[in-house]
């Protein structure tokens with residue numbers, strides 16, 4: 452049975468409040484989303500949201516631009532049924548997060564509780580991080596919660612990865628500044644306790660940001676197989692390709708940007724073009 456069939460079977464045979472990951476209120480998630488400081492129109496995506504009650508509380512909080520993405524149509528249907536007349540206010544996306552192409556720079560906040568830890572191959576984790584880089588606005592916030600190092604080794608009968616805050620941070624890498632991490636002891640409906648780790652990042656937008664961000668080591672990167680600046684450069688390539696601006700020499704354009712930033716810094720009006728700088732550094736080796 453593939454992952455989609457697995458999750459459709461789970462949500463078709465179990466009540467949403469009976470699954471081990473059920474929370475009456477996703478309070479820590481909600482607090483972190485509030486801490487991101489987005490406006491009521493801010494675009495929030497709950498990746499692998501399933502039938503979570505987070506969407507109900509986001510609507511209650513006045514957020515009006517919420518997307519729930521999940522592999523399982525049955526999970527989304529359960530959430531829609533619960534929301535009733537409020538369901539049409541939510542964007543529902545039935546998709547695999549390692550395969551879907553989301554709109555570029557569409558979201559202010561990316562939230563995922565208990566989905567990333569199911570990605571047990573470096574390829575799937577790379578695809579996931581590429582999606583975050585692609586879909587989250589520069590300066591947007593990313594919240595990912597997985598089982599902690601002392602958490603269970605399986606979830607819903609599937610093997611999972613377990614993370615410390617450092618290990619989870621190194622999966623995401625340089626383009627993200629880790630603002631906060633927090634452990635949570637989750638009490639399941641059948642009375643067991645599962646340790647989670649939540650990481651809360653800001654997706655960086657400027658060269659200055661990169662200079663001061665905590666950097667994963669080479670060992671971290673080769674272990675995770677993803678998430679160094681080359682992913683951002685690749686994303687920049689894609690973006691530029693869409694806009695037909697690939698003809699000019701990369702090094703020259705990077706140099707222009709660096710000189711222009713230096714001038715603007717002197718003039719006190721620094722507005723960085725990080726992508727050009729990254730491309731220059733990437734091509735300069």
Ligand SMILES: C[S@@+](CC[C@H](N)C(=O)[O-])C[C@H]1O[C@@H](n2cnc3c(N)ncnc32)[C@H](O)[C@@H]1O
Nearest residue numbers: 458472499500501503521522523547548564565
């Ligand atoms: C353990 S549940 C967590 C649900 C929800 N985030 C919560 O905290 O209540 C994992 C969810 O991730 C979804 N899922 C698993 N793999 C996925 C993937 N590759 N893409 C999208 N959703 C996925 C499942 O259908 C399920 O709803």
